[in-house]
Amino acid sequence: MQFAKWHGLGNDFVIVNGMKEVVGDYHKQALAVCDRNFGIGADGLVVLLPSEIADFKMRIFNSDGSEADMCGNATRCVARYLYENQLTDKTVITLDTLAGIITPELIFENGRLVTVKVDMGEPKLKRGAIPLAGDPQEQAINIPFLVEGETYHITSLSMGNPHCIIFVDDIRTVNLPVIGPKIETHILFPKKTNVEFLQIVDRHTIRMRVWERGAGITKACGTGASAALVASVLNGYTDRQATVKLDGGDLFIEWASNNHIYKSGPAVEVFRGKYLL
Numbered sequence: 246m247q248f249a250k251w252h253g254l255g256n257d258f259v260i261v262n263g264m265k266e267v268v269g270d271y272h273k274q275a276l277a278v279c280d281r282n283f284g285i286g287a288d289g290l291v292v293l294l295p296s297e298i299a300d301f302k303m304r305i306f307n308s309d310g311s312e313a314d315m316c317g318n319a320t321r322c323v324a325r326y327l328y329e330n331q332l333t334d335k336t337v338i339t340l341d342t343l344a345g346i347i348t349p350e351l352i353f354e355n356g357r358l359v360t361v362k363v364d365m366g367e368p369k370l371k372r373g374a375i376p377l378a379g380d381p382q383e384q385a386i387n388i389p390f391l392v393e394g395e396t397y398h399i400t401s402l403s404m405g406n407p408h409c410i411i412f413v414d415d416i417r418t419v420n421l422p423v424i425g426p427k428i429e430t431h432i433l434f435p436k437k438t439n440v441e442f443l444q445i446v447d448r449h450t451i452r453m454r455v456w457e458r459g460a461g462i463t464k465a466c467g468t469g470a471s472a473a474l475v476a477s478v479l480n481g482y483t484d485r486q487a488t489v490k491l492d493g494g495d496l497f498i499e500w501a502s503n504n505h506i507y508k509s510g511p512a513v514e515v516f517r518g519k520y521l522l
């Protein structure tokens with residue numbers, strides 16, 4: 246199987262052109278290729294396929310083999326991968342994902358690619374859409390949430406995938422490997438959740454650490470950074486444009502007046518090769 250390894254701020258993916266390669270059982274392959282000792286090593290496996298409703302279909306599998314609805318960082322990598330491998334000559338590309346059509350745009354300055362911007366669509370705030378247990382029509386903004394005897398205040402929303410956000414004074418003090426999986430698998434999130442801890446620096450700057458559903462601690466999460474801005478605006482902490490500072494680098498996020506979230510950041514190829522199935 247031919248593959249390429251890419252990352253967006255250190256959130257890394259094995260990308261396979263499923264229009265050329267027969268990948269087999271995607272779930273099993275994700276587990277195998279993402280293994281950092283016995284495989285290529287990545288946070289996720291991305292398979293590109295033909296689509297009847299968009300330019301391409303993007304399927305994304307977490308390193309534990311589960312399928313995710315959407316992935317912001319992979320979207321940027323895929324856009325550049327498609328363009329640089331001449332699979333498209335478009336600079337605005339539509340991707341058919343389980344979360345709907347997502348539109349990345351390659352931005353050039355003086356002929357050089359400087360960033361990939363993604364229209365991430367609209368955030369979904371109702372509990373039923375996240376999904377989070379409780380009244381499906383209600384929102385979950387700064388609500389008490391009990392985890393093994395300790396109460397946290399969470400804001401939860403969907404960016405096509407579920408996110409649970411907690412504001413803290415200092416993200417360095419959070420014991421993410423312990424608390425992350427407890428919230429990820431909490432019974433009130435029937436499809437599990439991604440977990441983000443945020444520290445507000447000022448009205449345009451947020452620090453964030455993430456525990457991803459199905460992948461654990463990662464260096465960055467694009468849907469998570471988007472959810473972080475939405476949660477920060479809803480709680481009155483930031484304006485509608487902010488830089489989200491992650492372990493792997495910075496993402497610029499905007500909640501525009503059309504209610505869509507726009508996310509800008511880099512996409513980098515690491516290497517390519519052949520993987521023996």
Ligand SMILES: N[C@@H](CCC[C@H](N)C(=O)O)C(=O)O
Pocket residue numbers: 256289307312313314315316317318319406407439457458459460463465466467468469
């Ligand atoms: N890293 C991603 C999100 C990947 C999917 C996530 N783990 C899930 O299961 O929802 C991003 O950049 O958005």
